[in-house]
Amino acid sequence: MEPAAAYPPRAARPPRLFAALLMLVGLPLLAGGVWLAALGGSLYYVVAGVALASSAILLWRGRAAGAWIYALLLAGTVAWALWEVGLDYWQLLPRIGLFAVLGLWLATPWARRGLA
Amino acid sequence: MMRTLFCALALSLSAASAQAADGEWHHYGNDLGGARYSPLDQITPENVKDLKVAWVYQTHKGMKPISNLQVTPLMVGDSLYICTPTNEVMALDAETGKERWRFEPPPPNDRRRTCRGVTYYKVPDAAGECAERIYTSTADASLVALDARTGKRCPGFGNAGVVDLKTGMGKVRPNYYYVTSAPVIVQGKLVMGGWVADNQHVDEPPGVIRAYDAVTGAFAWAFDPGQPENHAEPPPGETYTLGTPNSWAPMSADEDLGLVYVPMGNATPDYWGAHRSAESEKFTSAVVALEAQTGALRWLFRTAHHDVWDYDLASQPTLVDLQVDGQPVPALVQPTKRGQVFVLDRRTGRTLKPVEERPVPQGPAPGDWLSPTQPFSTGMPDFTGPDLTEANMWGVTPLDQLWCRIKFREARYDGPMTPPGVKPSITFPGYLGGIDWGGVSVDPARQIMIVNWSRMPNHTTLIPREAADKMGLKAGPKGYMPGKPQAQEGTPFAVDTSAFLSPLEIPCIAPPYALLTAVDLRSGKVIWSEPFGTARDNGPFGIPMHLDLTMGVPAIGGSVSTRSGLVFIGASMEKTFRAIDQATGKVLWQARLPAAGHATPMTYVSPASGRQFVVIAAGGHISLGSPFGDYIIAYALPKK
Numbered sequence: 001m002e003p004a005a006a007y008p009p010r011a012a013r014p015p016r017l018f019a020a021l022l023m024l025v026g027l028p029l030l031a032g033g034v035w036l037a038a039l040g041g042s043l044y045y046v047v048a049g050v051a052l053a054s055s056a057i058l059l060w061r062g063r064a065a066g067a068w069i070y071a072l073l074l075a076g077t078v079a080w081a082l083w084e085v086g087l088d089y090w091q092l093l094p095r096i097g098l099f100a101v102l103g104l105w106l107a108t109p110w111a112r113r114g115l116a
Numbered sequence: 117m118m119r120t121l122f123c124a125l126a127l128s129l130s131a132a133s134a135q136a137a138d139g140e141w142h143h144y145g146n147d148l149g150g151a152r153y154s155p156l157d158q159i160t161p162e163n164v165k166d167l168k169v170a171w172v173y174q175t176h177k178g179m180k181p182i183s184n185l186q187v188t189p190l191m192v193g194d195s196l197y198i199c200t201p202t203n204e205v206m207a208l209d210a211e212t213g214k215e216r217w218r219f220e221p222p223p224p225n226d227r228r229r230t231c232r233g234v235t236y237y238k239v240p241d242a243a244g245e246c247a248e249r250i251y252t253s254t255a256d257a258s259l260v261a262l263d264a265r266t267g268k269r270c271p272g273f274g275n276a277g278v279v280d281l282k283t284g285m286g287k288v289r290p291n292y293y294y295v296t297s298a299p300v301i302v303q304g305k306l307v308m309g310g311w312v313a314d315n316q317h318v319d320e321p322p323g324v325i326r327a328y329d330a331v332t333g334a335f336a337w338a339f340d341p342g343q344p345e346n347h348a349e350p351p352p353g354e355t356y357t358l359g360t361p362n363s364w365a366p367m368s369a370d371e372d373l374g375l376v377y378v379p380m381g382n383a384t385p386d387y388w389g390a391h392r393s394a395e396s397e398k399f400t401s402a403v404v405a406l407e408a409q410t411g412a413l414r415w416l417f418r419t420a421h422h423d424v425w426d427y428d429l430a431s432q433p434t435l436v437d438l439q440v441d442g443q444p445v446p447a448l449v450q451p452t453k454r455g456q457v458f459v460l461d462r463r464t465g466r467t468l469k470p471v472e473e474r475p476v477p478q479g480p481a482p483g484d485w486l487s488p489t490q491p492f493s494t495g496m497p498d499f500t501g502p503d504l505t506e507a508n509m510w511g512v513t514p515l516d517q518l519w520c521r522i523k524f525r526e527a528r529y530d531g532p533m534t535p536p537g538v539k540p541s542i543t544f545p546g547y548l549g550g551i552d553w554g555g556v557s558v559d560p561a562r563q564i565m566i567v568n569w570s571r572m573p574n575h576t577t578l579i580p581r582e583a584a585d586k587m588g589l590k591a592g593p594k595g596y597m598p599g600k601p602q603a604q605e606g607t608p609f610a611v612d613t614s615a616f617l618s619p620l621e622i623p624c625i626a627p628p629y630a631l632l633t634a635v636d637l638r639s640g641k642v643i644w645s646e647p648f649g650t651a652r653d654n655g656p657f658g659i660p661m662h663l664d665l666t667m668g669v670p671a672i673g674g675s676v677s678t679r680s681g682l683v684f685i686g687a688s689m690e691k692t693f694r695a696i697d698q699a700t701g702k703v704l705w706q707a708r709l710p711a712a713g714h715a716t717p718m719t720y721v722s723p724a725s726g727r728q729f730v731v732i733a734a735g736g737h738i739s740l741g742s743p744f745g746d747y748i749i750a751y752a753l754p755k756k
Contacts, residue, residue: 025515032518039525041506045518084507090627090667094510094517 014062014114018105022059022070025098026052044080048073064115067106074103139721139728141191144233144298145555146676146718149435150368152557154719157680158728163753164682164695164705170729170752171213175200181744184714185735188233188674189748191720192248192264196731198748199231203254207267211724213750217267221254229255229291232366232553232715233298235306236264237330246270249330251306253295257281257288259306261333274333281310284338285321286355289593293321295364297432297553300376302369302408306330307376309363314426315385316591318606322355323362325378325404327411337411341380341399347411359383361399365553366432370446373463375414377435377448378404381428382420385604387536387578387611389424390484397422403433403450403458405465415465419452421487424480424536426547426613427453431555435462439563439638449558449637454532455500455550455569456493459637469495469640477530481537481578483608490533496640497633499569500545503531510626511618512656520624523616527575536576536611546574546615548739554674554687554716563637564698566675566683568648570630571668572623576613584610599739620656628668630688632675634701644701649688653712658741670740674716676730686713686732689742693717693732693749709734711745727752 030049037046051073058066077099085091105111138155145152159167175185175198183201189208190197195216196208203221208214235251248264259281261273269277281295282288292313299308305327312320327336337347342357350356361380369376380403383389383396392400402418420427431451438447438459448462459469473489480486509524511517528534529542536543549570557566579587579601589603589610601612616624623629628647636643647668654669655661673687682704683696691712695705715733722729730751736744 025513028515029518032515032522036518036522036525039522041521041525045514045521048514085626088626091510094513098513 012062012114014060015106015111016060018102018111019056019059019066022052022056022102026056048077051076059115062114062116067112067115070103070106074099140193141189141718141720142236143190143300144188144366145368145432145434148300148302148369148371150366150432150555151434151436151560152555152674152676152716153559154676154678156678156719156721156728158721159678159682159695159719159730159753160680161682161697161704166753167695167705167707167730167751168754169707170750172750173208173213173215173748175204175206175746175748179746181735181746183229184737184744185733185746186230186232186715187733188716188718189731189733190234190236191718192236194723195264197234197236197250197264198733199234199252200746201229201231203229203231203252205234205250205252205262205267207250207264208748210720210729211722213748219252219260219262219267221260229294230296230311232296235298235301237301237306239331246272249273251299251330253281253299253308255291255294257285257294257310259295259299259308259328259333272332279328279333281326284324284350284354284356286358288321292316297364297366300367300369301330302371302376303374304330305336305408307367307369307408309367309378311364312362312384315387315602315604315611317603318385318391319358320384322358323360323381323383324356325363325406325411327408339378339404339406339411339413342393342395344395344399344413357395360396361401361428363429365430366555368433368435369408370435370462373446374408375405375462376408377433377462378406379429379431379433379450380404382423382426385602385607385611386426386428387424387576387613388481388484388604388607388609389422391607392422401427401429401452403429403448403460405462417450417458417460417465419450419456419458419491420454421490422485424484424486425533425543430549430553431551432553434556434558436558436560436637438468440468449556449565451499451551451556451567453545453547453550453552455498455545456491457496457499457551457556457567458491458493459496469493471495476533477535479537480535481609486535497635497642499550499567499633500532501571504529504542504544504573504625508625510622510624512620512622516618516620520618523575523624536578536613538578538580538609540575540577542573542616543576543613544573545570546572547613548572548615548670548672552672554672557675557677557683558637559677559679559698561679562698564643564677565635565637566677566698567633567635568630568671568673568675568685568687569633570670570672571625572629572670573616573625574613575616576611578609578611581608581610621658622656630668630671632685632696632701634698646701649690649692651690653690672737672740673714676717676719678719684717684719684730684732686715686717686734688712689737689740691734693751707751709745709749710747711736712740712742714740714742725755727755
């Protein structure tokens with residue numbers, strides 16, 4: 001019994017739904033981030049917005065670089081969050097929670113299969 | 117001889133402390149001084165884990181309540197006495213919770229108000245009808261005396277048991293004036309202030325404090341903050357001074373000193389104050405000591421100068437004999453919404469812990485002015501937490517957190533007492549405190565004070581009159597509506613102030629929103645301090661997250677300390693009632709409530725069984741948006 005025979009591999013398709021979701025988060029983050037920066041606030045949201053938008057575009061095209069940018073964003077976000085609020089879990093939740101959940105999906109084989 | 121002497125000594129001791137028999141609960145805060153301390157010790161840190169529901173009483177038999185039940189019952193003899201937001205008064209069997217009698221106020225009875233408790237008085241040397249009485253006041257500002265045994269009105273009191281509190285108050289529109297906290301009884305006088313609708317217009321009902329004879333209901337004296345020397349009732353056609361600082365919080369009193377301690381508010385409208393008189397400025401947000409027999413001013417201590425933040429005194433002043441260099445000093449502890457707790461000598465009003473006048477942010481609203489300094493109680497812990505920064509802004513995702521960061525950066529915030537203005541400002545603490553009407557509880561033997569305090573900022577904007585007119589902002593027929601912009605008629609600005617929340621309806625700042633702290637009153641040092649309440653009943657859009665993680669969710673309500681070293685407290689938006697180890701802050705027992713317990717609990721021994729009961733009202737809260745309930749719940753250890 002060969003599982004591969006029972007479940008033939010699907011044609012590789014870029015994770016477009018996921019890419020669209022990232023764009024949906026990335027664009028308001030970028031716009032709001034520019035506004036916040038103009039008010040003299042944190043620059044993180046501009047950077048995160050740019051990273052999310054670029055990751056979204058690359059993932060839409062099926063490029064693995066999109067996943068790498070996302071991984072970089074996640075690592076950078078964790079470092080920034082720890083720097084800004086330390087180990088307070090309630091404070092880490094908004095900063096890391098959403099990106100970590102999305103990152104977990106991106107790390108699954110189903111997401112990676114569509115990337116070159 | 118020895119025995120007589122002993123009796124005399126016992127009598128003088130009981131007179132000195134003006135305390136009820138151990139095991140009963142005669143005043144709102146148990147004693148007249150509002151300590152919220154019980155000398156009972158049947159329920160201990162060791163056995164509290166076995167506490168079970170003994171009985172449940174519903175004031176409206178499950179009908180949907182129209183407002184929040186905030187009552188702390190009184191317990192006298194073998195009865196509990198409670199009141200509801202719609203003015204009913206009930207006597208309950210202390211052992212079983214069964215209703216003994218019920219007073220229904222005359223219709224219409226559909227007005228919402230708050231009733232934190234009733235007042236009990238035993239007429240000296242009297243027997244029969246109305247020898248023992250329960251006093252309450254109604255939404256139409258009537259003071260009512262009831263026979264404690266039957267619930268019938270006392271014919272000898274006022275006009276067939278009723279005194280009209282609208283006398284001398286000018287034109288009182290419905291829902292603009294009523295008494296929310298139980299009148300205090302001192303030296304045979306019933307003393308009360310009253311709640312006044314916030315932020316409607318400049319000439320709202322007077323903030324006058326009044327005293328009536330507890331037996332006859334005859335007017336005794338007035339303390340009019342606009343004419344502090346005149347203690348008379350105004351002649352027909354005249355009124356007490358309109359628009360003066362009022363007092364809605366529970367008062368306390370010292371029978372021996374013959375003083376009543378009045379926590380004052382400010383002259384409404386709250387957020388702009390150039391029109392306020394010199395007298396109003398003097399008494400604004402001050403604790404005022406009045407002579408119980410005459411209403412004469414003995415001393416005052418102001419906790420906020422020219423208050424334009426709604427930092428009215430919401431907490432009952434708590435009287436405690438403070439150990440200073442091994443000697444007991446009659447002290448008064450005044451908690452504030454500002455998160456400052458002032459400790460004064462209650463004989464003189466002088467400070468017992470250092471108070472510093474510190475510079476505060478400037479830049480008043482157009483036409484207004486500000487005090488360059490405000491008093492800070494530097495000898496006591498601060499109950500506000502660190503000043504806010506952009507990094508304190510919070511959310512569930514980076515998106516709502518970003519929204520809050522932008523709102524924070526767009527607003528003015530220069531630390532405590534940042535003044536309101538046309539450009540939005542962050543008011544921190546907000547109008548729920550700091551410390552609200554729950555006040556503090558004090559264990560006098562161990563000299564430990566328990567404080568439950570909030571960290572909730574307000575977002576405040578003044579709206580110029582022309583824009584306010586376009587928005588249709590007028591003084592409302594229903595008076596004050598929480599969370600809505602308010603007219604402040606007679607000033608150049610309306611005001612829009614409410615809790616600083618994100619579009620997901622969760623606070624814009626990170627938790628904790630409520631903490632419970634124990635303080636050693638002698639040293640002024642914190643013994644322990646813990647976030648209070650879990651996130652299981654709260655979440656975005658009010659949807660419960662079922663997260664059993666300590667978060668410190670918003671809380672309003674008081675605590676009770678017992679001789680056995682326990683602290684009982686509901687207060688939290690989390691629908692949970694807890695017993696806490698006073699020494700460590702550890703939760704020793706908890707029970708789920710059918711509605712949040714935004715009321716101060718109480719405890720007593722039922723003479724029928726000799727068992728100690730702990731009682732809390734589970735009634736929800738209007739300002740916190742926590743659903744209403746009509747439950748009075750008693751807990752006790754299982755019968756042996």
